[in-house]
Amino acid sequence: MSPALKYTLGRLGIFAAVFAATLPIPLVENIFVKAMVxxxxxxxxxxxxxxxxREExxxxxxxxxxxxxxxxxxxRAALAGEDDKPQA
Known part of the structure; x- marks a missing residue:
């Protein structure tokens, strides 16, 4: 699995876990505020x-x-006509 995909899925997983943990908290009734928190x-x-x-x-x-x-x-070198062969 690519490092970018692992990191993205990890971020989404952490968000989902924290969001699920904030759902039963009665202090804030608005779901958008809970999502922002x-x-x-x-x-x-x-x-x-x-x-x-993230480092990977x-x-x-x-x-x-x-x-x-x-x-x-x-x-760019190929388009400019330069080539890697040494000229004699």
Whole structure:
């Protein structure tokens, strides 16, 4: 499973768990307020609990950026008529 998918599903899971925990609390009757509270709490929890998955996702994205940049430079060189062969 890709790191981005794991991280996203982890964030959604934490939000769902916190939201379910706020449902029986009678202090706030509005469901949107409960959702906002759950969103804030889940964001803080995921910052600490999903650190490893977030770092894996960051590494994957950084590798993709480097690969894309290298491919872009190769394409520019090919379009400019430059080639990798040494000239004699």
């Amino acid at each position: 759950a969103l804030v709490i889940s964001a803080v929890l995921s910052f600490f609990l999903l650190r490893r998955w 996702m960051n590494d994957q994205l950084a590798e993709a950026v480097v690969k894309r940049r290298e491919e872009k430079e190769k394409l």
